[in-house]
Amino acid sequence: ETGVTQTPRHLVMGMTNKKSLKCEQHLGHNAMYWYKQSAKKPLELMFVYNFKEQTENNSVPSRFSPECPNSSHLFLHLHTLQPEDSALYLCASSQMEVVNTEAFFGQGTRLTVV
Amino acid sequence: GDSVTQMEGPVTLSEEAFLTINCTYTATGYPSLFWYVQYPGEGLQLLLKATKADDKGSNKGFEATYRKETTSFHLEKGSVQVSDSAVYFCALRGGSYIPTFGRGTSLIVHP
Numbered sequence: 340e341t342g343v344t345q346t347p348r349h350l351v352m353g354m355t356n357k358k359s360l361k362c363e364q365h366l367g368h369n370a371m372y373w374y375k376q377s378a379k380k381p382l383e384l385m386f387v388y389n390f391k392e393q394t395e396n397n398s399v400p401s402r403f404s405p406e407c408p409n410s411s412h413l414f415l416h417l418h419t420l421q422p423e424d425s426a427l428y429l430c431a432s433s434q435m436e437v438v439n440t441e442a443f444f445g446q447g448t449r450l451t452v453v
Numbered sequence: 454g455d456s457v458t459q460m461e462g463p464v465t466l467s468e469e470a471f472l473t474i475n476c477t478y479t480a481t482g483y484p485s486l487f488w489y490v491q492y493p494g495e496g497l498q499l500l501l502k503a504t505k506a507d508d509k510g511s512n513k514g515f516e517a518t519y520r521k522e523t524t525s526f527h528l529e530k531g532s533v534q535v536s537d538s539a540v541y542f543c544a545l546r547g548g549s550y551i552p553t554f555g556r557g558t559s560l561i562v563h564p
Binding site: 343345370372381382384387395429431433435436438439440441442443444445446447449 | 487489496497498499502504542546547548550552554557
């Protein structure tokens, strides 16, 4: 399998649940990203991992907890979310130091918090 | 820091009309510039790119030219189709290596 794969595609969770989003890339990239895309808002960068090390955390609430066990896998652990956290969560990967190459995106996980 | 500004949408056109979506950027050094497209319910996918001044990126009838003097990378297509209806994002990668995206411009094409 090639490209960036996100699972699940859709997730409905209650505010007291704990769930995880998974992202996998088979492109040999060394950087992975989580973005949040809400209706009527710009794309929000949440976390950046470079060679498995977190290099960016854009003031994301602690109810979102990322994990990057290796350069091919990225998780976003979710707990005690709020309804305003409902959004499309996008994972992307790139070769960090090669700026003339694009980031590749997964298809996203549509999250609904009820 | 790096930033990208693109025109507000939605842009509504009839089929076969000419399309322009404006994009300007602020960055240090010599960034690479990209246009991505997002179809409903999907992630972003690369549409075209240009990596140095005066380069023209093109794909599927879309074009954009890297204009360093005006710090712009406007997207154009001569004749849009209903299937082009999507959200278009202008982006850059510069010294920080992390992709920077514009807000996105929704395009709606009517038959």
